[in-house]
Amino acid sequence: MIKKSDIHIHIETKNLNVYYDNNYVLKNVNIEIPTKQLTAIIGPSGCGKTTLLKSFNRLLDLRDNIKTSGEILVDGENIFDSRVDVPDMRKKMGLLSQKPYPLPMSIYNNVAYGLRIHGKKNAKELDSAVKHYLQEAGLWNEVKDRLHDPASRLSVGQQQRLCLARAIAVEPEVVLCDEPTSALDPIAAQQIEKLLLKLKKEYTVVLVTHTLRQAKRLADHVVFLYFGKVVEQGPADEVFNNPKDPKTKAYIDGDIS
Amino acid sequence: MNKRKLRDFIGTKLMFTVTIFASLLFFAIFLILLYKSIFILETQSIAELLFSSLWNPEKGEFGLYPIIIGTILVTGISLIIAIPISLLSAVYIAEYAPGKIRRVIRPFLDVLAGVPSVVYGLCAFLFLVPLVKDVIAPWFGIESTGLCILTASVTLAIMVFPIIISLCVESFSAIPIELKEASLSVGATKWETVKKVIFRASAPSIISAVLLGFGRAFGETIAVNMVVGGIPRIPSSLLHPGQTLASLIASAYGEMMSVPLYESALMLVALILFVVVLLFNVLAVVVLRRAKRRWSY
């Protein structure tokens, strides 16, 4: 049992509102995400989980017709502040998306992509870094003989682990995972889950998931989102075993989905 | 039932006939142009025709070299102008511009892709030609009538803009947003994402857009004819007049029918146009197949 005073808050939102094409997607969201723990954002599909996740590193900027208000504090700094260097801020937040999207280049270059951007040019250093992160992602043994093949030739499960290697290669502080196992077969999904458990020792992991069992297996901390509102948040065992809100209870019991 | 079967039979055969017709058209054009140019190829060698600089139809001299050089210059310069400008505009429209601006620009581009080339030629003749003559040429201290390689290239570049831009915008917008997100979330800037991910992922479309632009510039007849000057000599500068293959045919019509050898020479020019288009299309197929394999996402 972790005592409340030991928990360090990594990401915090204050009155976060997001409108998308006149739809009120996130309503006054106030949440706290603890450092070096795995926080699961759960809730029925279409309730704004992905939107919330993508607002953490301002990927919503890419889309038209999105309006945001409120604050998101990462290490106490508001990321909407105009002085924030957005690429640098995003570098601290790795992303693992629903379906794997390897970049249109070789396996090697997928991992080296971020490293090169951040100034690592030396071939030897790159080689060893690529090897290291592919090992971290549990992919090295499968691809070491074909590092220069197009990444699109890997299986979906391998691609997802490659995306993970790519994300952690730039040494982020947070890993944002948007239902990373939803496109995978059970075995590949299990591999990713194991990796996530390993990752949370070093990184703050935020996991959006709509499978409750996955959240139960992995999460230390849970945020329950329902139609854009935070219904409940807290340590996983409390939320799962002793939900305070009747809606949370209904969701956990499978009455609403 | 019988009537229906009969109709099916006749209809299918009709469709078969027109399809054969279309495939034959391709060979028919090639063979007739070849047949007609044999006449001049018998009197002069192909090397002589391609590499001699003397173009005097009255004297029976048909050196196409200056015209080929003119074509390469006009097409090449127009693409050198058009490709970077179109690509950068396409990136801006697809990736940077707010939705409102995008919605205004895109139909505008469609419209401009449909403006007939003779209208481009007219505007170039009455606007660009005086501009080059009175402003640009004096800058360089060259006397020019304004009817020159540069004017033709700029005109062609403007004609090519809407083609390359709309194809590129389409393909940039078709790239899944997650791919851009993946690049941005390792800390890449937007431009780095464009340069390293978007350009790669849409490389096949960029290649075909550029080839389409090339085809338009290379084969354009009327607009070039109106502003290039029409003099079959190797231009000593870009501000001097020249001639292109397609434009030559348009200029020479009327005179050519009276001199059989002249007619045959122009058929050879048409054959060259045909063969180059053919080669580029085949090249495009090969390149695209490889590019698609290499840069799939």
Place this chain on the structure above:
Amino acid sequence: MNRRILEEKIFKILMLASVFIVMGSLVIIIGLVVFNGGSSLTIEMFTQTSGGGYYLGRGGGILNAILGSLFLALPATALACLIGLGIALYLQREFTHPRISAFIRLSLDILWGIPSIVYGIFCLMIMVFIGIGTSLLAGIIALTLLEIPIITRYMDESIKMVSIELKEGAYSLGSTKFETAVKVVRRQALPGIIAGVLLGLGRGIGDAASILFTAGFSDRIPGSLFDSTAALPTMIYHLYASPYPLVRQRAYAAAFILVVIVLSISIVSRALSKRYTKFVIR
């Protein structure tokens, strides 16, 4: 770090400059045509034909060119549409082996890329061979050939999109291949077909190089298929280099009329394909 942000800024400026160049040049063209052309439009242009003095600045109109353009482009488009539809339907899997259809598609792409002047000179050869010479008929044939690849490729793209399930539905009702192609597939692909036909019409009506030799030029409205005829693009080509400013203004006015026609075609095309989309099963 600084270098990267600098690069981003430089390229953003370059992009804005490029958009400015593109839009600027296009605005200039539209502006020139609308202001110069619109201001020198007269009623006579639509009611009178161009006599010999017209090119020297005397009175007259370009009715012969306007009608000539329509007489050339409309039949050509209709012909190309029929032929194109036949080819596009025939390229379906039920009729043609995929390898053969791939070859035909490639040859259509090449035909699309062939400069229109080559079509012009090719048709001229054929016409001279038959013994007709420059005529409305020759112009129509040249434009038909020019439009076939454009229209066919468009139709083909939209026919390819017709789902196999829809065709299976038609076949399981006992339709023949031809009935399925003409009644079901054609209707499903109608928006794309219309877009292709109108694109072909736009190309055909605006093209000068292919009709320069084939349709010839004439100051009269063509009375038969074997008369030469003027058309708007060739009219502009005849007027533009005149030393008389008034005549050059007439070239602008003709260009204005041509652009208005082409624009209306593209607007009609958008409206029609939107309208017919409602019959499409998704």
